[in-house]
Amino acid sequence: xxxxxxxxxxxxxxxxxxxxxxxxxxxYAKASGDLNPIHLxxxxxxxxxxxxxxxxGMLTMALAGKALNTWxxxxxxxxxxxxxxxxxxxxxxxxxxxxxxxxxxxxxxxxKIRVDLTVISNEQKVLGMTRxxxxxx
Amino acid sequence: xxAPDLVGRKFLxxxxxxVNQSVLxxxxxxxxxxxxxxxxxxPTFPICFTLNEAERIAPELGLDWSRVVHGDQRFIHxxxxxxxxxxxxxxxxxxxxxxAGNEIxxxxxxxxxxxxxxxxxxxxxVFRGQQ
Numbered sequence: 001x002x003x004x005x006x007x008x009x010x011x012x013x014x015x016x017x018x019x020x021x022x023x024x025x026x027x028y029a030k031a032s033g034d035l036n037p038i039h040l041x042x043x044x045x046x047x048x049x050x051x052x053x054x055x056x057g058m059l060t061m062a063l064a065g066k067a068l069n070t071w072x073x074x075x076x077x078x079x080x081x082x083x084x085x086x087x088x089x090x091x092x093x094x095x096x097x098x099x100x101x102x103x104x105x106x107x108x109x110x111x112k113i114r115v116d117l118t119v120i121s122n123e124q125k126v127l128g129m130t131r132x133x134x135x136x137x
Numbered sequence: 138x139x140a141p142d143l144v145g146r147k148f149l150x151x152x153x154x155x156v157n158q159s160v161l162x163x164x165x166x167x168x169x170x171x172x173x174x175x176x177x178x179x180p181t182f183p184i185c186f187t188l189n190e191a192e193r194i195a196p197e198l199g200l201d202w203s204r205v206v207h208g209d210q211r212f213i214h215x216x217x218x219x220x221x222x223x224x225x226x227x228x229x230x231x232x233x234x235x236x237a238g239n240e241i242x243x244x245x246x247x248x249x250x251x252x253x254x255x256x257x258x259x260x261x262x263v264f265r266g267q268q
Contacts, residue, residue: 027167
């Protein structure tokens with residue numbers, strides 16, 4: 001059953017955790033066509049003042065979308081999604097970076113449910129104002 | 138420096154891109170989704186067809202794509218793309234501002250299949266100044 005069945009404003013949705021690593025960044029780069037070296041090349045990233053390679057904001061957002069998809073469980077679909085990229089998600093070599101996605105029902109109007117998402121990595125919010133509108137599939 | 142009079146400038150997609158199974162499979166796999174995931178379950182998937190348009194437009198505006206940072210992103214799905222559709226992106230600059238040496242551009246890209254608007258996207262792109 002979808003986590004969105006029987007919800008009310010304020011209902012909290014089960015938190016989901018995803019693991020990012022360099023291979024995921026490389027695969028996402030190829031899939032999306034965003035081959036910016038700040039997501040792939042440690043020397044380049046450091047040279048432009050970043051602490052290390054960072055994940056694509058769009059990858060982080062795609063994982064927020066994946067969490068939504070799990071909550072929807074094919075009974076609902078996402079018709080709108082917004083995210084602000086507020087903090088970089090650093091991904092070190094030979095290790096994984098955890099990304100925690102939680103959600104809360106913000107509003108319900110005429111069958112449209114607004115889900116407010118909180119996306120955290122290394123104890124920091126990495127996406128801001130992250131919202132999705134979902135409707136019955 | 139991006140001229141403020143660029144607001145409203147339109148860039149009509151010059152060619153279509155096919156929504157093929159391999160594009161979908163690469164996207165699905167990269168985020169660790171089940172292989173049978175449908176496009177309607179991937180709300181950010183259309184970025185695969187809009188990002189390359191933004192990259193194509195940047196040099197026409199005198200902007201260096203290698204200095205771009207993504208500020209924010211929105212998708213509104215009127216319906217969802219389908220496999221084997223030919224999609225075209227028509228883009229328009231909706232806002233331009235300069236802040237702390239950075240150029241901030243809001244680019245809207247509408248994805249069309251034929252005359253039908255399928256997905257509208259908005260990208261705020263921050264072009265970092267040379268410091």
